[in-house]
Amino acid sequence: MESSNHHKSLFYKGVYFGLPFVLIGFILFHFSIITLHVMPINPISIALEPEINAYTGSLFRQNWHLFSPEPVTENDVVYMKVKTKSNQESDWIDITTPFILANHKNYLSPLNRIMRIPSTAVNEMHGEEELINRYKKKIYELNKEQESEKILKRVSEYQQKNSKDTRLLLYRFVFSTAARSFSPDDIQSINVRVVTEEPVPYSQRKNPNYERKKTYEELGWEKFTPVLNW
Secondary structure (H helix, E strand, O other): OHHHHHHHHHHHHHHHHHHHHHHHHHHHHHHHHHHHHHOOOOHHHHHOHHHHHHHHOOOOOOOHHHHOOOOOOOEEEEEEEEEEOOOOEOOOEEOOHHHHHHHHHOOOOOHHHHOHHHHHHHHHHHHHHHHHHHHHHHHHHHOOHHHHHHHHHHHHHHHHHHHHHHHHHHHHHHHHHHHHHOOHHHEEEEEEEEEEEOOOOHHHOOOOOOOOOEEEEEEEEEEOOOOOOO
């Protein structure tokens, strides 16, 4: 009996003294991974990219622009065009604004997370490309030609994979949205358009006739693939 109590006492002491170290270790690990995930692209984040995405991908979908000294100052609106199996095409359908309006009615609804998927994907597509180009330029300035080629090869591989994954994420979201408005059995393919719109300057906030500059980017037709609805 005394031996049993002694072992229990040792166990509780081990938990009491060991748990804080475990928690501290987890916190340090967690915030190290999150820091690498949200900070600008760098050699460490490129080398650990598979591990970082495996940890953050299922819970987080945000890029470093949220913490950037030069945050995103444009509004991106995603449109879809649906082609049926009878080759009929729909008009361009805004799938961003309805989510935003619905989310404004209830900020605690699941829509708050869902609506971030297309905007984050577009931000990553635009923001990462600009950042990587700046990164490549800096590498040329700081490294010898031979060393630069090795690093740039790795950067290009990262860029291609990230672009592919981001595009896949965006189209999967559009496929799911389209299936809520059209019969999935009747959808042949879907085209995606991203409209980038400059915000209204503060000085023009009371001018109802102010026209915001818009740019259009079509991502092309993709064969429809049924996915789980959100």
